[in-house]
């Protein structure tokens with residue numbers, strides 16, 4: 260029967276759903292977001308099944324009650340014509356039968372409401388699992404990602420809402436409620452100026468919505484608009500907003516707003532980036548060079564190199580020299596799609612975790628998730644050899660590879676890769692990170708450039724291409740010109756693999772010169 264088989268299906272769905280072990284943060288990684296997508300799909304499917312079952316039950320119930328009503332009506336008709344009709348054995352039998360059998364059937368039908376119980380169980384289980392589902396902090400993290408996109412790519416709230424990102428239209432448009440929720444969260448984060456943009460947009464989008472509830476919705480938006488104007492010190496506009504609110508809804512309790520203001524807590528707005536490089540960083544992220552060339556840059560050069568190592572005799576390295584001092588090179592097609600697939604498969608064997616800055620600090624400066632891959636697999640050994648051949652360095656002191664994956668607005672703000680903590684002295688044979696070898700393990704639909712703000716350099720991620728630069732001068736002092744960043748991802752997934760090579764044992768590979776500034 261329908262109910263039984265679909266009940267089994269529902270149960271299977273549920274067990275699949277709760278079989279997923281989900282921990283950690285979602286918004287900072289596209290992989291984790293995919294798990295959420297699967298969860299939502301399970302819920303939609305379970306709800307759909309439940310609805311179909313309910314509809315079938317309603318149909319059964321309604322045809323049952325129609326039949327009984329017909330029988331009862333014809334019996335009543337007879338009763339009116341013939342007072343003694345119930346004394347007729349057949350009629351008496353039919354009434355008794357209806358009460359003993361038919362209504363019992365109905366009971367049976369209603370008992371099938373275990374469907375509802377199953378569905379309820381799903382929702383209860385979800386409640387119990389709430390720890391692993393996204394929470395308010397996650398929502399705020401995702402919203403901060405959107406705000407970063409606004410900041411770095413000069414997007415207005417309506418650009419984002421229309422999916423009009425970086426001059427290209429995507430199909431993810433936001434409705435008035437989404438805009439309102441973003442406004443509320445920004446308001447809660449004390450980001451009043453940004454919140455205002457979103458409330459104004461929510462109000463505009465609400466104008467296009469027709470229905471009974473629009474007044475109630477508009478009241479909500481205006482309430483927050485008024486509060487936001489108050490926080491921004493724009494008392495006249497706040498007053499006008501409140502007056503408008505009261506003209507629609509004179510019964511509206513303005514005490515609500517008063518109470519909100521009375522209980523407001525000191526808030527800590529999102530830290531503004533005050534670095535002197537921020538505007539250059541933003542410009543380069545947009546794929547625009549800086550207006551005046553601030554560096555002694557020569558024009559980029561592309562060439563095929565078969566001499567770097569015997570490996571490249573038959574298949575030369577495709578090199579693009581994007582900067583000379585410090586040297587920043589891109590090597591194209593270092594790994595092919597199959598090799599990248601193997602690396603990504605290896606990385607799924609580990610639970611990824613939120614990347615930190617300086618090992619311990621998790622901040623919005625770096626929003627991504629990562630795993631570390633050692634060199635025990637054939638593909639990782641091959642790649643280590645390749646990196647050694649390309650960089651010319653001894654790989655004994657290379658770190659294992661960090662595979663990072665950026666989620667909504669994921670980024671890594673300007674930073675240096677060297678630690679500068681005189682590691683050479685502390686670990687004589689290990690040293691500091693002499694070079695970064697970063698391979699793009701995916702293309703990125705929009706955004707996610709790697710930029711060097713002091714060098715007027717931006718690099719668009721291209722799957723299989725490896726960017727390499729030296730973080731240290733030949734003297735082994737940190738080279739501050741290597742300041743670099745991973746720009747926020749607008750659309751798509753950005754995956755990179757980093758191998759940092761340390762300076763220990765590289766004395767003969769990259770010897771120092773007589774000039775300590777080189």
Ligand SMILES: O=C(O)CCC(=O)C(=O)O
Nearest residue numbers: 671708709744745755757
């Ligand atoms: O994502 C990028 O383009 C840069 C990443 C980076 O600089 C790092 O992981 O140290």
Ligand SMILES: [Fe+2]
Nearest residue numbers: 674675676743
């Ligand atoms: Fe870096």
